[in-house]
Amino acid sequence: AVRSGQIEPQDHFVDNTNFTVTDTATGLMWQQETQGYVAEWKDALELCEGLNLAGYNDWRLPNRNEMQSIVDYSSIYSTIDTTYFFPWAHPSYQYWSSTTDASNSDDAWGISFIFGGTVTCSKNVWFGCSNRILCVRSGQCGSFDDSDGDGVFDCVDNCPDDANPDQDDVDNDTIGDICDDDTIYGHASGDMQKDISIEINRLSCGSTLNVGSTLTDSDGYYAFSVPVSFGNGKNYAAKAVYASCTFEPESH
Known part of the structure; x- marks a missing residue:
């Protein structure tokens, strides 16, 4: 058996309350x-591929890294x-993965959730x-590197x-806000109520162009970000319905 730790995925799990768990x-x-x-590896593959659970039918047997x-x-x-896992019973000793042993194609890797070690087993029921x-x-990670150390692979x-x-992505373009040139960040300062509608306007040649709107949140710090097509570094004004303020965009 081989035990070689990579990461400790604590606080990454969400119980979806439908007999599934999401690793964020x-x-x-x-x-x-x-x-x-x-008993047989091929049966393990087929059982997962045939599973219909929580409204999903694209289940599969996980690979060794997963x-x-x-x-x-x-x-x-x-x-x-x-x-999060096995809430009604203790995990048993060994589980199949979909990964074939590179040194012996008749074997596949398994893992023990008791000790965390991996071990190869014959795919054949008799041995x-x-x-x-x-x-x-969902997804298939070949490796679990975390270059920026934020806990997300x-x-x-x-x-x-x-x-x-x-993993904020206000414009849903799959590029995180922190490194997305098409996202403007700003903050409204001063005494403001929660759930106040704020309009975001671009100041240009004495006129304003609305580029978005947002609501103040309820935790006392009213930060917001809105997607715009012309990137950072412009001048903007934020106008609330019951209060007003101006801000300078924060460039990355």
């Missing part, structure tokens, strides 16, 4: 509970977070392991070179 660091959605023991991404290598016993399966859907990070753990 990888974008993967996991089956919350095991489907039972499966299995390791939900292991907590800082834990001595039970290396999977049982707050193999009776492993359990845990299916996954590069393969799903919308701005892998700049730390942005919240």
Whole structure:
């Protein structure tokens, strides 16, 4: 067995309350509970591909890297977070992955959620392991590097070179706001109520051009960002319905 930690995915999990768990660091959605023991590897592949759960039918058997991404290598016993996974039973010893052993194509990798180690098993029922399966859907990370150290893997990070753990993307263009030239940042200062509508205008030749609007939030700090087509570095004014203020855009 091989145990070699990569990351500790703590606080990345969301219980979707439909027998699935989402890992916000990888974008993967996991089956919350095991489907039972499966002797042959090909049966494990087919069972996941045939699974219909939570309204989704694109489930598959996870690869070795994906299995390791939900292991907590800082834990001595039970290396999977049982707050989210296997809430009704303790995880069993070994689970199939979809990854074939590069040194022996008759074997496939498995992983133990008890000890966090990986082990190869024969794909053939007569010589193999009776492993359990845990299916996954969405995305497929080949590696789990995190270049900017924000806790979000590069393969799903919308701005892998700049730390942005919240993954904000106000214009939904798949480029994180922190590194998107088409997003304007600003802040409204002074005493303002929550849920106040703010209009964002571009000042040009004595006239204004509306480029967006937003509502003040409720935590006492009224920050906002709006998508614009002409990038940062322009002059803008923000006008609230019941209060007014001006701001300078914050360039990246």
